[in-house]
Every structure is written in structure tokens, then in C-alpha cells.
Amino acid sequence: MSPNGSSSKMTALMDSEIYQALKAGQQSALAILYDRYGKLVYGLALKILKHSQEAEDLTQEIFLALWRSDIYDPTRGSLSNFLTIMTRSRAIDKLRSYNTSVRFFERWSKIIPTETLTNTPFEQASVAERSQKIRQALAQLSTKQRQILEMLYYEGLSQSEIAQQLNIPLGTVKTRSRLGLLKLRQYLEDFMS
Incomplete structure (x- = not known):
């Protein structure tokens, strides 16, 4: 047959x-x-x-x-x-996972310095401290994790679009972004609360 x-x-x-x-x-x-x-x-x-x-x-x-x-x-x-x-x-x-990540980055973006000028030395010092903490947190990530998070949250690309651009499997993008977020969250948790 x-x-x-x-x-x-x-x-x-x-x-x-x-x-x-x-x-x-x-x-x-x-x-x-x-x-x-x-x-x-x-x-x-x-x-x-x-x-x-x-x-x-x-x-x-x-x-x-x-x-x-x-x-x-x-x-x-x-x-x-x-x-x-x-x-x-x-x-x-x-x-839920996506919303948790979005909430984390919304909180995170509030501590990122903006282009506006600060008026007082205290505000300038606070912005400098936040910038330094974020640079230190990002430095803790692998280059590949940092690249994917930047593409997700700064360039606004979907995980599928990132996989296509970098020519890597979607699962790899998901894993790297999840691990990167966990490391950032762990590193910045005390600073953000």
C-alpha cells in the first residue's frame, strides 16, 4: 500500500x-x-x-x-x-511574560537620563548616578544579550524580526532576551526600589 x-x-x-x-x-x-x-x-x-x-x-x-x-x-x-x-x-x-518585561523597562526608562537639562547640582548628580548604574548593569550582560535587548527596546523590533536580521533561530533570541532581562532586573532591583 x-x-x-x-x-x-x-x-x-x-x-x-x-x-x-x-x-x-x-x-x-x-x-x-x-x-x-x-x-x-x-x-x-x-x-x-x-x-x-x-x-x-x-x-x-x-x-x-x-x-x-x-x-x-x-x-x-x-x-x-x-x-x-x-x-x-x-x-x-x-x-504575562511580555507585560512583565514591558513594566520592567518602563520602570527602567524612568531612571534613564533624558535630554532635558537639570537645574540643580543634586539633579545633575542623580542623573549621573543613574546613568552610571545603567551602564554598569548593561556591561554585565554578554554582547549578544545586550544587542538583542537594544534591538527589542530601543529599535522596537519583534523577536521574530531580530531573528531574521541576525540570522539566528527565534528560540535563541527568546533565550538571550530572557536571560538578559533577568540579569538586568537582578542588578538594578535594589536601585529601582
Whole structure:
């Protein structure tokens, strides 16, 4: 029997049967599940994240997780419900993570000196101290982490755009930005409070 014949027979199977075929190593099962539920996952991700590239990235993450691990239990409910819950949960996690980073940089930007002239020696000293702390914090980062954070927050690029510009995987951009933010937060935490 040809691979196409077995694939077309598989499309008539129930989700739980296709999932079992996926777990048994039949790669065509993932394509069938993606065809069935890719639009559902992407649509929900886009509705929550409001950014097409982020929704595409999350859709890929969801189906890779389905393929690589035993996270779905067919006895506990339908695959469509499972994918909906998983997509919603991970999208909200991404928003929370993004909002935490934005709040951190909003607080951080308040201590960055502006172009305005200060009137008193005390204000000048305060601006100089903040500038020095920020330079020291940025110096603690690796060149690659600093570059990605500058592209994210000063140039306003998305992580996907940075990955394209630097010709590196999106996961690498996400890891470097997360690690850089954690180091900055740790270093500047006492200073900002």
C-alpha cells in the first residue's frame, strides 16, 4: 500500500486514533492533526496575542509539544478542547511574560537620563548616578544579550524580526532576551526600589 493510501485512510480515523499513530512514530499523523486543528489554534492565539508572527510561533510550539511529549490523554477529553485550553494557557503566559518585561523597562526608562537639562547640582548628580548604574548593569550582560535587548527596546523590533536580521533561530533570541532581562532586573532591583 502506498504512503498516500495509508495517509488518506488515517484521515478518516478519530482524533484519539490519530494521536496514538503519532505516538507510534507515524509522522503523517501530525500533519493530519495540524490540518484539522491548525486554524483553531492559530485563530485563538491571534485573538489573544494580537500579533500574527507570535500566533504562528505559538501554533508551532503547540503542535511540537503535542508531537514530542505525552501531554494529551484521550481519556480526559477531546483533542480540540485540549488544544484550545493549551493554546489559551500558553498565550496568556506569553502576554504575562511580555507585560512583565514591558513594566520592567518602563520602570527602567524612568531612571534613564533624558535630554532635558537639570537645574540643580543634586539633579545633575542623580542623573549621573543613574546613568552610571545603567551602564554598569548593561556591561554585565554578554554582547549578544545586550544587542538583542537594544534591538527589542530601543529599535522596537519583534523577536521574530531580530531573528531574521541576525540570522539566528527565534528560540535563541527568546533565550538571550530572557536571560538578559533577568540579569538586568537582578542588578538594578535594589536601585529601582
